[in-house]
Amino acid sequence: MRHLPRLLPHPLASLGLWAIWLVMNSTTALAYVLLGALLAIAIPAATRSLWPEKLNFRNGATFLRLLALVLYDIVVANILVARLILGPAARLRPAFVTIPLDVTNPYAISALASVITLTPGTVSSELSADRRRLLVHALDVADGAALIAQIKSRYERPLMEIME
Secondary structure (H helix, E strand, C coil): CCCHHHHCCCHHHHHHHHHHHHHHHCCCCHHHHHHHHHHHHHHHHHCHHHCCCCCCCCCHHHHHHHHHHHHHHHHHHHHHHHHHHHCCHHHCECEEEEEECCCCCHHHHHHHHHHHHHCCCEEEEEECCCCCEEEEEECECCCHHHHHHHHHHHHHHHHHHHHC
């Protein structure tokens, strides 16, 4: 039992890697399940020294709500982006928006940038040197302030509850 932290230094990361592996391979064949499990254990163990601090999740319920929200937003954004792209180009209102960050945890900042990029129609473009501002490009921006408020309330605030 005392070797378990060395074998699984980041159990949630391992679980996430394993789940992503299975989804990307679209199979539950035993060989893929076992290979995915092996990689999910080996990658975090091999990169343990690269993680500057332990990743602590403080609120599991908020994490599950955020995960469901992100998955929902990805599906909805796919539909909206398809409509925008298939429609007249004049309807597009692309813009860069600078999001002032309240979150300070490097993992939370990385997760926020990733969530924004995973959602079709938005891309995290640049993090300021002081880690206080995130530049985001959006495909359709009617109101920059509304986009900022939406990102902060839907993604940043839950990430702060989970990781800070």
